[in-house]
Amino acid sequence: MDLSGDNPSRRCSARIEKLNSQKPPCKVSKYREEAESKSKRNPKRKRSDKTVKPKNSSKIEKNTEMKAQLDGVDEADKVKEASDDVVVAKEAPEEVVVAKAVTDANAKEGEGKSAHAVVRAAIRSFYTHYLHFVQEEEKRCGKVEADNESVKDDSKTKKIMKKGDSPKYNSKNSSRRPDSKALAKKTVKKGDAPKDNGKNSSRRPDLKALTNMLGTGTALRPNRIGSIPGIDVGHQFFSRAEMVAVGFHNHWLNGIDYVGKNGNKLQIEDFSRYTLPITVAIVISGQYEDDLDNCEDVVYTGQGGNNLLGNKQQIGHQKLERGNLGLKNSLDQKVPVRVIRGHESKISYVGKVYTYDGLYQVVSYWAETGISGFTVYKFRLKRLEGQPSLTTAQVQFTRGQIPNSISDIRGLVCKDISGGLENIPIPATNVVDDPPVAPTGFTYFSKIEVPKSMKLPTQVRGCACKGNCVNSRDCSCAKLNGTDFAYVNRDGGRIIEPKAVVFECGPNCGCGPECVNRTSQKGLRYRLEVFRTAKKGWAVRSWDFIPSGAAVIEYIGKLRETSDVNDPENNYVFDIDCLQTMKGLDGREKRVGDVPLPSYMVNDEDMDKGPEYCLDAGNSGNVARFINHSCQPNLFVQCVLSTHHDAKLARVVLFASDNIPPLKELSYDYGYALDSVLGPDGEVKQLECFCGAADCRKRLF
The missing domain is CATH 2.30.280.10 (SRA-YDG)
Known part of the structure; x- marks a missing residue:
């Protein structure tokens, strides 16, 4: 959410721990003492806590x-x-x-x-x-395809072999000679096909x-x-x-x-x-x-x-x-x-x-x-x-009133705020201000900016798959997600349900860039537009239909330690709170689709304390910094691990929780608890919410 100038919906206070529900908000002496004991305040940060929790659909008895x-x-x-x-x-x-x-x-x-x-x-x-x-x-069709290929190969072998002939084998490899009965079972007559031939049984x-x-x-x-x-x-x-x-x-x-x-x-x-x-x-x-x-x-x-x-x-x-x-x-x-x-x-x-x-x-x-x-x-x-x-x-x-090209947009103030860094231009429009102005005060980055002084975790070895990962039993990355991949291939990749963390294939994996387990790494897939609103500052919408479960955009900013971010005027800080979400700390909702992290990835002390790292998009970031809060959002936050397996440094990706029609504003829940933000004087701060949702809480915090 853009909160520059004197916008009434500006977030401008530091975020603190969730208030004790038994303490009335008006009594703030305890919090003033805590504030005074610190030399600097931590600013409020967007959290990935309140998200959609679809059901983990296991086998359910059928009507x-x-x-x-x-x-x-x-x-x-x-x-x-x-x-x-x-x-x-x-x-x-x-x-x-x-x-x-x-x-x-x-x-x-x-x-x-x-x-x-x-x-x-x-x-x-x-x-x-x-x-x-x-x-x-998809798994059934993959099996049918594999069976059909096997039938074709066996049919070719049968045609090559003359009647009465037998395959020639090197004596050194005689132990690999197949059993004749097994070979006969695999050989099919002309016109035969596997029983499960796809369409008819689906x-x-x-x-x-x-x-x-x-x-x-x-x-x-x-x-x-x-x-x-x-x-x-x-x-x-x-x-x-x-x-x-x-x-x-x-x-x-x-x-x-x-x-x-x-x-x-x-x-x-x-x-x-x-x-x-x-x-x-x-x-x-x-x-x-x-x-x-x-x-x-x-x-x-x-x-x-x-x-x-x-x-x-x-x-x-x-x-x-x-x-x-x-x-x-x-x-x-x-x-x-x-x-x-x-x-x-x-x-x-x-x-x-x-x-x-x-x-x-x-x-x-x-x-x-x-x-x-x-x-x-x-x-x-x-x-x-x-x-x-x-x-x-x-x-x-x-389609609403989707323009045919960027030049046709009413109120165009910038043809591409990414400056060519994204594979699809992101225009900005403003029909609210007079004179109209473009988004300013930040440098566009398409990748996370890592300070030279910060040491990143060691890259993981990755899976040994070739081409695309198709078998979850063979892919070591898929096994980390539970029993199967977190995504389906449909529509370029869609996540089945939110999880505390998703393990994707990384740079050391044998699969290619089109692998379904790299869904969030495929760059910008939808034509996005940044537009000015009357009450919420800048906002983001898509010119394209976005199906539920689709990866929309990764939240990009400068990777920083939370203890180093002390500017109360910085409203674009996103806590990487993957571990805290897994444990349900500070009011975060645990997700049904969670898969426990392997023991070597978890440190109880890390899970008990607050987020150690954050993404700061105050001065540099991507289009995700302009996406507004809503009490009824159509996006949810998903933490993703690909290059390494340190959940404290997970990537933050926004996925579609609903089918989003063209020109619908994109939004996600910032995750603030009511009465959880204190001002410089120690008083509880309140900020009106303008999301307009039917179930709006009326206050952002």
Whole structure:
């Protein structure tokens, strides 16, 4: 956060240890004595304590009914119509409602907070599950590829060998001669293929993640007519499975979400005063050839009789039943319907983005002969007044108003604040100040500046992998992270869940720069922009969509000992508190994905005392110094070790905790405890927070 000049959100006090909760903040004599006993005060520092804690998704029992529906569903040509009933976990406990339905790891984040926080926690949990299953699929596909290569090699060997011939072996190496039976087992007939040949036996990771959440009762089940708390008009989903996970649209396949007579018992009780079925939500995504969408006024084609193989043509008559009858009953009972529009988009792993466009009222319906000659039911819906304007009415709904080039930016004050040091230019804009000014007072560095007087730890030996590290059982670096790599290959590398520390491959490893276990070392991957705000000084946003788990930027500054940083006006100091986070000291939240450090890396005395080193970006640093605090951040802090294994000197990297749409401001939680900062007079200092989040604490410290 930029805090220069007289900005009201400036941080300008020294950070101290968290106040004793039993001591009232107004009594500061104890702290004044502590302050006077020191010749210099330690300035406040950004900490990596309050971060997102997605669930460590181990093997979770699956919901058998949902499993039967999802098994084998991988491509559109495999899809069949889903069950008539709303897809929910049967016999779910009554307390599994919006305020409680989050995974254990996200429960603290969701409980007692706003509906937005609960929804966000559920979505984060969904993507943690999703990335775990992506990793499983990557390993499975890697095994299939290896098996196929083995089959090809054996087939070539068989062709080369004539009938009755046997391989020639050097007598010196006769002990290496393979057993003839084993060779016969490996040899396959022409046309044969491994049983697990990839696509046919796979299941989409998002559907497997959904199965887990439904089977364990951690998916949200708001059971509401109308808008869902925590999901505003314009909210974007990146798959239908994600919508099911938060209870916004309870069919991962069908376009109509309705409550049927044979649905979940608790759900039926919630709608006991209505004539069932009733439709509560529809998805408009162009799947029916008879659809007509004018945004405010929609003619929606009912369900049934559609060719789900992909050509969208009717192949049968529709009936007034299930979702169609639900729409008719919604008309009769004046039940508003949530409308979600799907649009093709490359940023989504399913090729579509689904946007909530608000509530519509069914105003009429009729049956007619459709384009293909079959009976179809049509439903006219009109958008209710008094709602925010549509976002999907414009072509750029997923892109905002992203300029085509840097020269097109309004308020451009600097074309590249990095001066060419980053592989992607970072422009700066200012439409707030008059006259507009550019960021000043610092020198841009793309690598950590290490004083000559500071001795760095010895570099580790590294793994013996060649090319890219693919087998976690063979990679010595991966073993340090637990049972597997911390990342998946998807989207250029994404971390599955936050950890106290991640061990990456380093300069002495045998793998190349594209190795998945070097995800945070690949430089700037997204087009970032520094822009001026009215209340928070400088801020950072991305022109590109950033998927959850992606490495965004490393916090760069001058490496210093914390005892040497005594300037209370320096607001860009970041404590390297990896060890303290692991132990949960000073109110830091321990992470579910933690893996204990090997004993030779841990010194109990180091863990008990405060951070020994910090990154000072006051006079020199990178774009990360401009990223603001938020009480509901979309980034989290991750400590990473690669060159060495000294956690006191870990690299500090910011990762995406959510799917971040273009032009959304980037933010992370600075980690300050309330009433934890004293001024020069020993009084507790307070600083107003302007993050604007629904769960804002109103004070930064």
